[in-house]
Amino acid sequence: MKKLKWIIGILVILGLGGFLFGSGTGDWYAIFLFLAGVLLIIYGFKGRSLDTIKNDAAIPPLSREREQNYRDRGLSEHEVEIFRETLNQTRLQIEHLQNNVKKNAKLKAIDLKYDTLRASKALFKEMVNEPLRMHEASQFLYTHLPNMVELTDKYLEINAHEIKSREAYDKMEESIQIIDQVAALISQDYQRFVSDDLDDMDVELSIAKKSLTRDQTKYGQHEAR
Numbered sequence: 001m002k003k004l005k006w007i008i009g010i011l012v013i014l015g016l017g018g019f020l021f022g023s024g025t026g027d028w029y030a031i032f033l034f035l036a037g038v039l040l041i042i043y044g045f046k047g048r049s050l051d052t053i054k055n056d057a058a059i060p061p062l063s064r065e066r067e068q069n070y071r072d073r074g075l076s077e078h079e080v081e082i083f084r085e086t087l088n089q090t091r092l093q094i095e096h097l098q099n100n101v102k103k104n105a106k107l108k109a110i111d112l113k114y115d116t117l118r119a120s121k122a123l124f125k126e127m128v129n130e131p132l133r134m135h136e137a138s139q140f141l142y143t144h145l146p147n148m149v150e151l152t153d154k155y156l157e158i159n160a161h162e163i164k165s166r167e168a169y170d171k172m173e174e175s176i177q178i179i180d181q182v183a184a185l186i187s188q189d190y191q192r193f194v195s196d197d198l199d200d201m202d203v204e205l206s207i208a209k210k211s212l213t214r215d216q217t218k219y220g221q222h223e224a225r
Contacts, residue, residue: 059088066128073132083131087124090141093149094120100152104159106176107152114183119190120145126193133193140189148182151175 062084070080098117101107111117120140127134134141155175158168 057088057092059084069129070131075131080131083134086134086141087127090124090127090145093145094124097145097149097152100149100156103156104152107155107179110176110180110183113180114187116148116183116186119187123190123193126190137189137193140186140193144182144185144189148179148186151179151182155179 062080067080070083075083094117097120101111101117123137123140127137155172158164158172158175161168164172
């Protein structure tokens with residue numbers, strides 16, 4: 001990439017110099033170099049865009065702490081690889097869905113109604129910390145989230161048409177209804193995944209309340225004396 005930048009720079013300088021100061025047949029040579037430089041610049045930007053896309057899709061580096069966590073949980077190297085590939089695909093889908101939601105008011109309203117994106121991101125974080133429980137989120141990973149991305153893609157595609165038929169409007173309305181239902185399912189996916197934590201919290205709160213009541217009773221008895 002650095003060599004490409006140097007080549008582009010040299011060609012552009014030569015082309016501009018020859019184009020401005022050349023004469024006769026030299027002008028044609030200068031124009032050729034100038035156009036070649038422009039084409040290389042376009043190619044360079046295109047290549048950089050592709051690199052950016054590849055970097056976005058690449059699996060983030062695994063930290064030592066996270067690697068140790070997976071080892072402590074008994075995951076093999078192959079299992080870790082599959083787990084991280086699955087979660088990376090999920091990350092990309094969540095980002096895609098977020099971009100779709102930003103583009104349309106109705107999609108934003110559904111997201112606000114069910115906290116779809118927040119639930120998706122929260123469930124993603126839970127799975128990162130609990131790799132052995134990934135199977136519990138299989139509906140979210142392999143059905144609900146992919147369907148949500150595909151449905152919103154199709155909805156935005158139809159909505160972008162400048163002229164829409166009655167059939168197109170009906171299809172959009174049907175799509176919104178289904179998107180609403182899938183958004184609700186994603187929210188349920190998250191609630192179901194953390195239900196054990198909520199149960200544990202209920203138990204802790206119940207114990208704390210009983211302890212508080214007992215202490216207050218003892219305090220009241222001491223005051224009465």
